[in-house]
Amino acid sequence: MLTALMDHRHFTTILHTKEELLALKKGSKSFTCPHCSSPLILKIGNIKIPHFAHTSKLSCLIAAKKETPAHIWSKALLYDRLSEVFRDVKLEYYIKELQQIPDLLITVQGKRVAIEIQCSTIPLSEIKERTEGYRRENIHPLWILTQPLPSGIPLKLTSFQQGFIRFSEEFHFFLLHFDPSKKSFTLFPHLTPVSTNSFYFSKEIKIPLEKFTIPLTILPPDPAESRILKNWNHYRGKWMNNKIRFSSARRDPFLSEVYGEGDIFLYLPLYIGLPVLPQMTLIKSNSIQWQYFIWNDVIKKSPFFTKEMIYAAFMRRLGKGSIETRNFPINPTGSSIKILIDDYMSLLEKLDIIQKRKGRGYILTAKWTCPKTFNEFQQHSRDFFPKLKHILKKD
Numbered sequence: 001m002l003t004a005l006m007d008h009r010h011f012t013t014i015l016h017t018k019e020e021l022l023a024l025k026k027g028s029k030s031f032t033c034p035h036c037s038s039p040l041i042l043k044i045g046n047i048k049i050p051h052f053a054h055t056s057k058l059s060c061l062i063a064a065k066k067e068t069p070a071h072i073w074s075k076a077l078l079y080d081r082l083s084e085v086f087r088d089v090k091l092e093y094y095i096k097e098l099q100q101i102p103d104l105l106i107t108v109q110g111k112r113v114a115i116e117i118q119c120s121t122i123p124l125s126e127i128k129e130r131t132e133g134y135r136r137e138n139i140h141p142l143w144i145l146t147q148p149l150p151s152g153i154p155l156k157l158t159s160f161q162q163g164f165i166r167f168s169e170e171f172h173f174f175l176l177h178f179d180p181s182k183k184s185f186t187l188f189p190h191l192t193p194v195s196t197n198s199f200y201f202s203k204e205i206k207i208p209l210e211k212f213t214i215p216l217t218i219l220p221p222d223p224a225e226s227r228i229l230k231n232w233n234h235y236r237g238k239w240m241n242n243k244i245r246f247s248s249a250r251r252d253p254f255l256s257e258v259y260g261e262g263d264i265f266l267y268l269p270l271y272i273g274l275p276v277l278p279q280m281t282l283i284k285s286n287s288i289q290w291q292y293f294i295w296n297d298v299i300k301k302s303p304f305f306t307k308e309m310i311y312a313a314f315m316r317r318l319g320k321g322s323i324e325t326r327n328f329p330i331n332p333t334g335s336s337i338k339i340l341i342d343d344y345m346s347l348l349e350k351l352d353i354i355q356k357r358k359g360r361g362y363i364l365t366a367k368w369t370c371p372k373t374f375n376e377f378q379q380h381s382r383d384f385f386p387k388l389k390h391i392l393k394k395d
């Protein structure tokens, strides 16, 4: 921690030089924890920035946070920067109503913003709980991930790191990351999954610390439709091949359902497994899975169907666990599944797979007969891909 009580007043290490701190340490000054009143030691080393530590592991909220050097360093950097921009910046401030201590609490245009820097992996349920607490107190929570991320495209994220993904109109699903060693933020906009843990994004945006402000004032790049599209079929095929190679048709519930329905897994129609941007980022199951369920539960079997039927089928599958969603604890979801279904159906409509009838219903226009040979399936791809390319480009 960076703050302590000295002579009944708040004392912050980062507002003093190392020499001043060394002099204080040599003197007979004592420091106590503002939260639990137990004595603190002032630590001045060469690696970590000067900070306070509890002398014993008592039950104290702030001691329980187990701050890493990167966490303390990030907190000090953000405090410095935000103090330049905002008048009201509180460090390690105790919010009584919530019994929580955000790293920073600032007032932005009359609204309180709690900044939580997260370096170590903690349960996502804890993040969700703290987020909901802040919202209840009308405080906007801003979570910043500082765990190192691997470089390269697609971006590989653990399920913990995926918990920091948020949604906005401009950036769609995005991740904000801070690297204290480079004093720089990176924003990955338009995140679209190509597998459980890999994501495409449009173009990363670097924000140097000295430009960082709240809210962010940066322009979003073009969405990444084209890059995803170019590689989409590759990832679709890769997922299918892995499924066949690593799971047995008898033991894998998805494969056994496909075969049980008389469908040939490798020859499923190509409109099963379409990229449905942006809301499909919410779904952890592969797009082949959830779109197959929609097709199998409704489209293939009903001569006439409605959006409501498809939505209900999707929700049933979700309830049974055959479709899994991603856990985005800081992102309120709301009507996202409805939007996803709407977007998928309008894509199917544009591809002439389904057609709107008078009223609110649809019919399947392109009757599907399972290809018997690889050549027949190749013919289907030759017909399908130019159409898809054309349609996604127009959007």
Ligand SMILES: [Zn+2]
Pocket (backbone or CB within 6 Å): 033, 034, 035, 036, 037, 038, 054, 060, 061, 062, 063
């Ligand atoms: Zn304490």
